[in-house]
Amino acid sequence: MRVAEEKSVQEIHASNSICYGCGPANKDGLQIKSFRIENGLKMEFLPSEEHQAFPGMINGGIIGTLLDCHGNWTAAMALMDKEEMNSPPCTVTASYSVKLKRPTPLGEVLIITSEIGGIENNTVEVNLKLEAAGNICATGKGLFVAVKEGHPAFHRWS
Secondary structure: OOOOOOOOHHHHHOOOOOOOOOOOOOOOOOOOOEEEEOOEEEEEEOOOHHHEEEOOEEOHHHHHHHHHHHHHHHHHHHHHHHOOOOOOOOEEEEEEEEEEOOOOEOOOOEEEEEEEEEEEOOEEEEEEEEEEOOEEEEEEEEEEEEOOOOOOOOOOOO
């Protein structure tokens, strides 16, 4: 269990973000909370009734959103650490893929871990895994890029 005072990377670096998946300021969003682990991030998420695809199973789009946003934050934190910055650069998803390995059940805490696959210049490859009730339900891979001034996502976390 986490100490109540510990804040997620989203709360620390993007408290005003309105992103549906990871924005702390989006009251109708998923509001994921990712925390640092060695070579990546970890998060836990308890799906709600409205996240179902069919009775008792989570929608694949919700799973994709969880993996995408968590992976994006993994990349941002990796670039921040690599460049020894005080805050993460704004990153966007260049591509991501999700492999749904088994139905993801409602009523279970989803544990999503990410791991840096590689960093080249302003691009980070991230590997992702989603587990529920001790089973791997989905895996994913993403490519995330830090954007520059002029891109619509630049400064989106400030």
